[in-house]
């Protein structure tokens with residue numbers, strides 16, 4: 001479901017230049033020769049398909065003439081010729097399908113890697129959410145990338161095939177249709193290749209009718225996507241909050257909500273069905289009439305023996321090709337609009353993930369001093385509301401600071417600024433250049449995969465050996481999990497909140513940071529466990545610097561300083577007696 005973002009929803013902004021900026025990198029990458037080779041092969045197949053179509057049209061003409069002449073001696077050679085055309089058509093079809101798939105997946109893989117790298121390297125993924133830059137980047141990297149590739153290839157080859165087919169069959173009609181002479185308001189008119197003009201006129205009229213009658217379908221299809229997405233989103237919510245819903249016994253209410261959500265899908269389904277009931281007869285009528293229009297127009301020439309039956313069949317097929325070729329432009333008008341929307345969405349994402357220079361807001365500088373220095377720091381919300389201002393303090397190795405203050409005052413925001421991911425405000429945060437900072441939030445991120453992968457995160461699964469991992473688990477009172485290191489499970493759901501917080505401390509033991517930033521990281525622990533975690537960290541790393549946020553009085557004794565923050569400029573530091 002879309003969220004409100006600052007991105008202008010303006011597909012009109014998708015100019016050819018924007019499209020080119022997204023398409024071009026793949027075609028100029030180091031593998032460009034392979035990509036162009038694949039595309040050239042596809043172009044060749046598309047053009048040869050036109051050749052096969054011409055051969056098939058001629059064959060139908062010849063076959064009809066053979067029947068009219070009762071020429072049974074030509075039957076076998078004619079069928080052998082048909083077999084050849086069929087084989088060529090099948091071979092062209094299979095090759096085109098394979099080459100299209102090969103090019104599509106190469107292009108999609110390339111673009112997916114391109115966007116994943118730009119989105120996840122640096123902190124673009126976080127900035128996008130924090131500043132509400134674009135909606136659903138995940139959907140853009142999956143569906144929009146897939147559509148960009150598919151639509152680019154189908155539109156380019158469709159255009160090429162259509163132009164080739166139009167030129168070939170138009171010249172065929174032109175050469176066979178002869179001239180029509182008639183008098184109009186006393187003026188003698190002489191129109192060469194009149195069948196071609198009829199085909200063009202007919203295609204324009206039918207395309208306009210279909211376009212006018214079907215214009216509502218696009219909106220209905222858009223609503224369909226939206227209704228399906230909303231319904232899916234509701235069910236994702238149930239999966240995510242399954243436990244909470246079960247605890248509240250909310251299954252029945254959820255079922256009612258889902259039924260209501262599905263109503264949107266059902267309602268739109270019927271609108272599309274009733275629309276099709278009115279639209280289909282028109283389509284069928286146009287199809288049937290299309291089959292006889294060229295015949296009817298050619299009848300006078302047939303009766304005057306100017307064309308054979310075979311030539312009539314050939315002309316009818318060519319007429320149909322020219323007419324559907326011209327309609328291609330009108331029918332694909334909608335596809336081009338869809339293409340522009342996809343381009344605009346991907347260009348929006350591309351701009352949002354563009355690496356920025358030094359972000360605005362508090363400066364984040366490294367220095368060899370060995371301390372964390374906060375200088376004249378002011379913190380604001382993204383909307384510009386001031387949270388804390390003129391903060392000045394230094395945390396040295398071995399010092400342990402407790403940050404206290406009312407809920408919502410800006411304590412977590414201060415920790416984000418110390419981690420260098422908060423860019424709203426002013427002043428400076430100076431961090432030691434050689435030191436390792438580790439941030440433990442209240443709820444740890446536990447990636448899908450094995451317990452060892454969760455423990456070693458953000459390092460790779462082999463960052464620490466099994467023995468070290470088991471020791472860290474045991475030290476954090478997670479001994480029962482020691483034999484489950486390789487077990488793949490939804491650990492984020494399986495472990496209790498307290499166990500997940502202790503997993504965070506096990507990560508700290510493995511990573512041996514110089515500074516540990518704890519944002520209510522023991523909120524789910526009982527007092528004993530909380531004490532043990534602090535004691536263990538301090539015992540294991542006596543020179544570690546700790547900055548904690550906690551509402552628990554019991555942790556005060558582990559800290560050397562307390563920073564009390566209030567709204568605006570109200571803050572002061574207390575020195576405590578060391579535990």
Ligand SMILES: Nc1ncnc2c1ncn2[C@@H]1O[C@H](COP(=O)(O)OP(=O)(O)OP(=O)(O)O)[C@@H](O)[C@H]1O
Nearest residue numbers: 130381382383387406407408409410411412413414
């Ligand atoms: N990304 C954001 N966009 C808008 N406002 C935000 C954002 N992050 C934080 N805020 C706002 O900043 C204020 C401070 O939030 P913060 O999480 O730092 O408070 P806190 O002191 O840690 O509170 P608590 O003790 O309840 O955890 C809150 O009013 C919050 O709504």
